[in-house]
Amino acid sequence: MAKTRSPNFPVIDLGEAIADIAEILKKEKRGQFPKEAAATHLGYSSVNGRSLGKIAALRAYGLLEGRGDGLAVSSDAIAILEAPSESEDRREALRRVFETPPMFQRIQSEYADKPSYETLKWWLNKAGFNPDGAEKAASIYLASFDLVTENLGAYKRSPVEPVAEMHSPAARDIEENRIARKWSDTAQSIFGGGGAAKEELAVSVHERVLQSGMLSKQASYRLIVSGHVGEREIERLLKKLEMDKEILADPDPEPEGGDDFDDLAV
Known part of the structure; x- marks a missing residue:
């Protein structure tokens, strides 16, 4: 029987994504590079389902831009890694990348503050995640929320323009x-x-x-x-x-056995 596939969700939390993009920036600086190079910098010997899942997560957060042979570290990623820790540029970049993944936006619309693990897991289950996927997605979101809160203080969504x-x-x-x-x-x-x-x-x-x-x-x-x-x-x-549009143009990652978490790849 085919396994139920969970909705798209980053396969890693924001903290791990920032650490990964730091490794890429260290090697590639601000130039363009192919996804094969990105996979190597992330510790993979080839472009496969797992490496594509991580690359997709970096793009989902807005830390990586472009596609194919034209990938590049985004300006928000550079601000997070290189701007002074207390600067407004770094704070706003961190807020933006946390608010970029579509499912993160849905969670933030539902919960103004940090939900409990059990509450979020149940909400994700109702949103179409299988039980295992809901557990992993809840952990990823809450770890990302904690990272942003530690760096920004009490997290608040970006303000709406005055009207x-x-x-x-x-x-x-x-x-x-x-x-x-x-x-x-x-x-x-x-x-x-x-x-x-x-x-x-x-x-x-x-x-x-x-x-x-x-x-x-x-x-x-x-x-x-x-x-x-x-x-x-x-x-x-x-x-x-x-x-x-860029994500749809990428080839689908090849599934690998032994890890259901690939089902959460964006």
Whole structure:
């Protein structure tokens, strides 16, 4: 019987990821390098399922950018490793990389403070993780949370941009229409296509459709959001789409026997 695969999640915690990217930076400096070199610096003799899982984790945190033969250590990774320990640049870079993995964002949206191990494990189980995957993912997230808390003090999510001028419904509608037009232009430059989506999906009471359109004759998109969406949120979304595009272009890692944790690779 096939094993249930857990949702994508970094295979290592943020502390281990920072230590790994430090080894890569030591060898490659700020230049570009192939994934084969990255695998070697991470202690592997070849590019395989385990090394690709670690490389994917570094990219999921935003510590590594690019793909294939064009990998590079990110500016956030360099700030974390080289900026003064108390500098705002280092603190903000550390906050950003902690908030980059999509599943980390979902957990942070659900729990403003640090959840208990048992609570988080149960939430992950409900989110689609198998029992073993939920245990490992909970440990990875909580270890990463502790690292950020130790370096930043009491962890708080990045503040939302002030929207005092957006209190009235009319003002919000005008702003969101402007953002939607910008998103439509940018999304089409990434995906191609245009027009209206053919298939309607259910939207909850707290959600709304910001934009929709066609990606091809067989595919369409529908951007469903909740809360305030401004320039900052759109820029973050575009960065995540570019990262997802790079990840999808990578070959799937070859599975290796004896370690279910590869199922959590991003």
